Amino acid sequence: MIDIESGQLVPRAGAVLRAVERYGDTFTGELPQSVVESNSKVHETLDGLFADLTTTRARLDRAAASEGLAVVAAGTAPLARLGSVPTADDDPRYARMTGDYRRLADEQLICGVHVHADVPDRDTAVRAMCVVAPWLPVLLALSASSPYWLGADTGYASWRTMVWQRWPTAGPPACFADAEEYDRVVGELVGSGVISDPGMIYYDVRPSAHLPTLELRVCDACPRVETVVLIAALYRALVADARARLAAGEPACDGNHAWLRAATWRAARSGLEGDLVDPVTRRPTPASAVVRGMLRRLRPVLEAHGDWAAVRSLAEEALARGSAAERLRAAAAREDLFAGVDQLLADTRGRSRPAARQPRPAAKARTTRRDGRAAAGAR
Template sequence: MIDIESGQSVPRAGALLRAVERYGDTFTGELPLSVVESNSGVHATLDGLFADLTTTRARLDRAAASEGLAVVAAGTAPLARLGTVPTADGDPRYARMADAYRRLADEQLICGVHVHADVPDRDAAVRALCVIAPWLPVLLALSASSPYWLGADTGYASWRTMVWQRWPTAGPPGCFAGAEEYDRMVGELVGSGVIGDPGMIYYDLRPSAHLPTLELRVCDACPRVETVVLIAALHRALVTDALARLDAGGSGCDGNHARLRAATWRAARSGLEGELVDPVTRRPAPAPAVVRRMLRRLRPALEAHGDWEAVRSLAEEALARGSAAERLRTAVAREDLLAGVDRLLADTRGRARPAARPPRPAAKDRAARDDGRAAAGAR
């Protein structure tokens, strides 16, 4: 959530949630009071998901406007300051997390998009982890939208990933023979006291703790709904493809997770504008080539869901536009960080270009003002 005039991230989740409480659990709070979580319904078609997310964002935008706020869907807010975003009020779990993790919780000014895909059972979900994991950095690159942190360019396309990976259970998932072994590991982690509950398993991909799904968690929140739909379709296809390969006698990864973590770092650094680690050759390759290799691999699964043509079109559009991180940097280079916030806001609202703002202060006045300031879960 941002203040509509200053573009600054603000801790006003309570006011916004009260304004949308008639929509039930579509909108919920998060650890920081600058973030509101939006939850879609369950969909079998990409058109249905697109309509749902578009409607949900419009409702949230109208409610935010009534409070003098706006909502941007991005991995980080370009304009934010530490120490100004307290953790959620009245939630004992978040209170315990804030006390236990201190600076990590204080700096949790990030947003991701999570996608749930149905699985036949928990064993299938766990066995699919290693088959899917090498392709997760490609999805991260498609989503990258967080180059700015506390008003400065980090040099990364997804700085959210760097912030997120500091948590003790974040990063690529491990390899497990089945649900029993996985659940035993989760129990041991909770028993160690390092995490407070199974919900704090923050792997990039994990079996849901309460749903018959495999949950994708590696991606930045995406300004454009089209990107969310693309990632959701690719995640479902990755799950479908992995289960088919396992049924045919295939195996997962070789257990070398150092490569997975390195590939994730590469995607966070480069986005779509540089090289990624090709999951097949394990060598660097231009991001468009790796994305298209993934599409070729997943074509049978995409066709089985009727998604091939839509996904191919959305992927080529994403490659042509470039990452949200690069579009944000372009807007900032042309003007300033506030223009970058306007770009994110326009994309979140589904507009081709930012709405016109009132005339800005002269450069000297604007510099003085800037000295005083240092954002879907689709199932």
């Protein structure tokens, strides 16, 4: 939730949630009071998912506008201040997390996109987890949208990843033989007192605790709906490909995930603008080559779903446009960081950002942006 005049992250999610109550559980709260979680329906087609996300964002944007706010779908808000966004105080679980994790909870000013893919049972979910895990840094790179933290450029494409990985169970998952072993490990972690419930297993991919799905959790929230659709299609194909390989008797994984944490760091650092760690060779390789290698691997599954043409087009467009992080930096370099916020807002709304306009005096009693424009007239 962004204040439309100052461009700052604000703890106003509650007001927006009250404005969208009629949509049921489509919109829910989160740990920080600056975030609204938006939930799509289940879809079999990419067109259906695109339409759902576009409609949902428009509804949320209208509700936010009625409160003098705007919605940004990004891993971090470029303009934010520590201490200005409290955690949710009306949820006992979040209250406990705030007390237990202190600074981690206070600094949880981040936002991700999660994708659920159907699986027939938990054993399949757990075994497929190891097969898909090496490819998740590629999806992270495609989503990277959080180069700024508290108004400063971090040098990372996804600083959200670096904030997120401080939690005790975040990061690449270990390998498990079946659901029984996975559940035993989760039980041990809960029993240790370090986490309070299975929902605090924050692996980059995990069996859902309440749905028959395997859940992707590694990605930044994405300004463009097209990026979300691309990631969802690739992830569904990765899960389907993993199931097929397991059914054919292929080994799930070599059990060595030390390189995978490094690959995740590399994706967070570089996004699409540098090298990634190729999951096949485990050597530095240009991001474009790694993305196209993943497309080749998944082409049979994508064709079976009828997604090949759309995914190939969306992937090539993503490579040509560059990551959201790089586009944000470019907008900020051309003008300033407020212009970068405008870029994110326009992408979240599915519109092109207006060309820069000449400075004009701010209206009386309105906060004037640093570039001299009246913020309310900048969009």
